[in-house]
Amino acid sequence: MKSQITKSLDYLGISSATLCLVHCLVLPFISIIPIGISHNHWIDLLFASIGLFAVVKIVKTNTLRYIKIILLVAMSIILLSIIYTIITHNHTLFLYVGGIGMIVGHVLNFKRHKH
Template structure:
């Protein structure tokens, strides 16, 4: 069970980090005339992976404050993605959501590692 939680945290950290890199680097690449256009469906896939990890971790009784950070971050990300799909404008709040998810997953992973070493 502990390995499953660690896997979910690593999945969440990886997904949120890739999402953050995608959101930071991709707008810079659109300046270069390569014919690239932003695809908001990629953001939605990252958000759904993050949502899956948050829901599964939430079932495992994480710390209350960590869960609050998880949910605020994922709602912020999903809200930004929906806003982007509807309005075709990118919201900078997605960066805070991605950073919040990375932080929450890292704190949860660290807490589980500390509990494992005490056992």
């Protein structure tokens, strides 16, 4: 039962991080078209909140230490990048690094539960 909950959290984390990356990669191209859509850091914060929920729950389980470190570092990078964006209104590429780290961490954790 515990393994099923962790798998669900991994699905949630992978989905959230992937949607966040797609949002961050596609939206700058869409914003070139003059239809009034702009990049909103509050949407990034929403995705980060969902990811943070999954990471906190996974860190409390008996997941391997290196997977916990990957997830915590990736989440920290994402949150710091969003805070930087809110303060300076400049976007950094660190958000993408954190998103990729989240996906990698959740995939590694998911694969560990398959074995």
